[in-house]
Amino acid sequence: MRFAVLGGDMRQVELARLLERDGHQVRRFAMEEAGGTPARCAGGLEEAVSGAETVILPVPAMRGEYLNAPLSRERITADELAGALVPGQAVLCGMPGEALSAALARRGVTCTDYFVREELTVKNAAATAEGAVEILLREMPVTLQGARVLVTGFGRIGKLLSLKLRALGAHVTCSARKPGDLALIECLGLTPVPTGELRGRLSGFSAVVNTVPALLLDRELLGELDEGCLCLDLASKPGGVDMEAARELGVRAIWALGLPGRVAPVTAGEAVRDAVYNIINESV
Amino acid sequence: MRFAVLGGDMRQVELARLLERDGHQVRRFAMEEAGGTPARCAGGLEEAVSGAETVILPVPAMRGEYLNAPLSRERITADELAGALVPGQAVLCGMPGEALSAALARRGVTCTDYFVREELTVKNAAATAEGAVEILLREMPVTLQGARVLVTGFGRIGKLLSLKLRALGAHVTCSARKPGDLALIECLGLTPVPTGELRGRLSGFSAVVNTVPALLLDRELLGELDEGCLCLDLASKPGGVDMEAARELGVRAIWALGLPGRVAPVTAGEAVRDAVYNIINESV
């Protein structure tokens, strides 16, 4: 098969390499500053996508008006991108957003969001959990072994992170809303606390990790944290920690986004590749 | 509060004891052969339920036409049970079935199925998983440490059991249908295999544990098992193993039902009690 791989971070760079290794023809574009890998990037956008059955964009596909391309100086709009494609080509991307979706639709190009694929979000959650463990190991002045850590939210990331922290010997408390989740938390050897009852129970932790994408750790809760307690937010925008209040209260707070591409670009690239293959196979 | 606790196995006996310990008035009926605990069972059905705000039946509530009461010689039909109750009393039970539901409705008695509560099914799954580990430890001539075990199905029981087996050092393969589940299996350190691709891959296991309540391990799959491989079915009726084929092929197969009440009656009783309290609190 012929692929064009455009934009993105090291995860996208690895994706291109992996597709090539599987025997496919791959053209890269808008990742010219990746270094390391031979600079086989095609000359221009038109040449890169020409002849490709499948064009793969990063996640998120766009940053504001332009293609999300942190490893490139190219600035490509949704319309420029759509204009370079021809009907019949398939675009696979993560979280396309309205502008890109509309531009591609006008052009008669199908657009599939691979980021909704469960197999990909699970693997991203696992990589995100590892990245969070790395940050905690680096930033905490105590060992995780024996430390008390609170994880707010018990979705994919919360689950996998809590299990990893417990495996490393931390005493992990997890918050959740549903009675069923609270029961599962207990059955996994973690300490449950209903989300609605967090108030008054935030002292004694060496770190708090939020995974809920809604303002959960507000000024009042942050004020309860012990001095020196690390506050790590893994939630996508708008995030779950009141960063301004944290600054004012002297709480050390870190907002970590895009961890999979940063901590494990090869694994993250493999996860995108597998989702891409699954999408192509299912569409046959 | 005043409770009547009727029928059931040791789990129900423990439930009665736990409610009493919490300060409630409890009358027992149809569990007179439980032993151990003082025989405070009330004289008859009418006396047992008289004055009780809440009447708790076991799971399943009925066995055929009669109240499910393996620790009793009483044989009580749905109509007799309903007839002893008065409108305003609440019945909490597991899987009431049509006949009992209808009889209670005719009598103006509300009936709530606690067995659909997620917090209960999760805890039952955990107890079932422990029971399965016990059976495997007892029946396998090799240690779980280092053994290869296949778990079919990745629902609550499949997940918790697989994690426990892995924690004990087994090499665990899990089958599932959805790509997302297969990814999660991998991220939990287990080996995934799509349910549709089990055929031809069943050799090399010391034990196979089924959790899927539909005929999965048919004659053909059973025929692939190594000599001496143990086949444990945890699925509720109709079960997932062709027991007749197993017998004919000389496969050692065990169908284990009702494990929570058998292996951990106190924990299982606590789980029912917590669900009962949650139901009562939510109905206020």
Next chain:
Amino acid sequence: MRFAVLGGDMRQVELARLLERDGHQVRRFAMEEAGGTPARCAGGLEEAVSGAETVILPVPAMRGEYLNAPLSRERITADELAGALVPGQAVLCGMPGEALSAALARRGVTCTDYFVREELTVKNAAATAEGAVEILLREMPVTLQGARVLVTGFGRIGKLLSLKLRALGAHVTCSARKPGDLALIECLGLTPVPTGELRGRLSGFSAVVNTVPALLLDRELLGELDEGCLCLDLASKPGGVDMEAARELGVRAIWALGLPGRVAPVTAGEAVRDAVYNIINESV
């Protein structure tokens, strides 16, 4: 090679089978009630050992005056055994004891104790730990998940058992004497308690497992246990639990010996086989 495998439990039976499977010539004796396996036991002791380079006895080799042979009606003394052998033959056995060692020495037959081999004691410890988990799962009315368990002694069995219990979600307290062991207990996610400070700290446990082969759980300590707490002794004779006091105090106490051969005869047989091969290779 030619082996004679004499006496012992199912572990010894499996050992014979495994040696045969590896292509060696094996004669069995004094295990005629094992069943299952084809009755290829030789006619008499002389025939069984005749021509064998290596004669393998069980662990312990003797029970009182006779060869340890629970699966046989034969009663063979140390002198009868030695008398059937010729100088140049090698005897491998576990814990020969003085009488047998002396009898073999008089006969000019070398005798090597395989039970002192670290690789065997480690594997026996692992199998013993699994057997203990099985007993706890079977006998405790609560799940191990969430239960508080005390393990006394932090040798091989104590270590492996504690890790398995923790892996299954129990809160595990371990006693040890040395500061280094207490530190390791903490670093493994377990709660340390100095052996000398057990007094006054035995309440709150659902089970206590002793691994120390000296009277540790005396009447006073047993008296501190909660009602219903299970007391499991894994220590070889003289054991570490005052069984008479336990009976009088109404403490449910179980003394489990010879677990490897009972719970995992195949794995235990493999461990003996590996030690036998190592001994033979090192003696070349």
Next chain:
Amino acid sequence: MRFAVLGGDMRQVELARLLERDGHQVRRFAMEEAGGTPARCAGGLEEAVSGAETVILPVPAMRGEYLNAPLSRERITADELAGALVPGQAVLCGMPGEALSAALARRGVTCTDYFVREELTVKNAAATAEGAVEILLREMPVTLQGARVLVTGFGRIGKLLSLKLRALGAHVTCSARKPGDLALIECLGLTPVPTGELRGRLSGFSAVVNTVPALLLDRELLGELDEGCLCLDLASKPGGVDMEAARELGVRAIWALGLPGRVAPVTAGEAVRDAVYNIINESV
């Protein structure tokens, strides 16, 4: 009690803080660049040690001719240090070395090496293992989950690190020399390989971590590593990796020393404090 805490890294800074928090009088010296904590360092060496019953030096106590004091501009020789002390004062330090020991002995000052205390080396090993996990998470382009990692050496650090890596889902191979250790490796769910048989088996790993303080990973073994395999050396000097060969072969190699003080200064300081208290209590 009155303590003087001299030199060292952040671990020593934390030690001083912890002793103070326990109610002791503490004077600091030669750690003036630590920052953060209030600069309560005493004016000079004489003033710092004057009146202190116990003087605590870092581990190692000396770097070349001078007190090991990376957070200070002071350069203090063994003789200057000894000269400031008076008979009856006790020096506690890690790995004093000959020159310091001799100088203190001449002065009539007792010197105790806390670094030989098992409870300290175990906790340092645990902190080192966490530090190694952090480095692997940061430097590997794949997740630890699912990665193949080789750990050479099965001492304290090797054991704890291997268990942590396995807990995070890595497939861990461990090398050791003794049959007993190889059996334990297997019983802990790791893959054993005899140290003498490493040759020819080093491909397929994403990372290799050495814990053996002797040249183990020589040019030939390094040459077997897959492209991109990370080589992490945790062994104290002289280290176990031929760093020059690594450079020439293009193997990415990292030599990480002093991890406890860097990754978990508070926990590492607590471990020293506990050892200090144990030494003082035992000497009473």
